Amino acid sequence: MPAQIPELTEAEVVRIIHAHIEGLFPKTCTRCGQTFANYREYLQNTTPVGFPVSYDLEAGDARPSESMGNFSMSNCRCGNTLALSSQGMPMKQLWAVLKWIEKETERRGVPMHQILGHLRDEVSKRGLA
Numbered sequence: 001m002p003a004q005i006p007e008l009t010e011a012e013v014v015r016i017i018h019a020h021i022e023g024l025f026p027k028t029c030t031r032c033g034q035t036f037a038n039y040r041e042y043l044q045n046t047t048p049v050g051f052p053v054s055y056d057l058e059a060g061d062a063r064p065s066e067s068m069g070n071f072s073m074s075n076c077r078c079g080n081t082l083a084l085s086s087q088g089m090p091m092k093q094l095w096a097v098l099k100w101i102e103k104e105t106e107r108r109g110v111p112m113h114q115i116l117g118h119l120r121d122e123v124s125k126r127g128l129a
Contacts (some may be wrong), residue, residue: 005063005092008100014122016097021123031080039127042082046074049081050115052120054101058112062098070094072120091122 008016014089022041028035038043055068070086101119105112 005095005099008096010100010104010122010128013100013119015099016089016093017119018123018126020086020093021084021127024053024084027082029076029078029080029082030075032078034076036124042074043124043127045077046082048120048124049073052116052117054098054112056094057098057101062102063095065096067091070098072116087123100115 009064010039016054018039025038025042027042031109034045051072052070056062056070057066061068061069067086071083072085073081073083075081086097089097101112101115104115108115
């Protein structure tokens with residue numbers, strides 16, 4: 001694994017996460033069977049639940065050898081909770097994103113969940129554009 005992890009800007013982090021999420025579709029609700037053809041359709045037909053979660057960062061590991069997971073949850077119109085995750089994201093990209101979140105949490109002096117919520121909002125704006 002690489003020793004150097006690139007320093008990313010917020011715009012780069014948003015682009016990386018958005019590109020990863022786009023690759024998670026189509027996605028089907030296991031309860032009602034609704035299929036979301038793309039991220040835009042998912043955003044238009046679900047409601048975010050709580051804040052996104054980074055189990056890696058909660059465990060204090062911004063360079064996990066095996067990710068415990070990073071998730072954003074939303075409710076389908078039927079009430080079922082759906083999750084988008086970082087599973088499958090190239091490890092070097094995941095490390096760079098986690099490093100940026102860690103640094104921004106410290107730089108802004110806010111709880112990590114606020115940074116994760118902000119990222120979800122920015123990625124969602126991009127997904128709806």
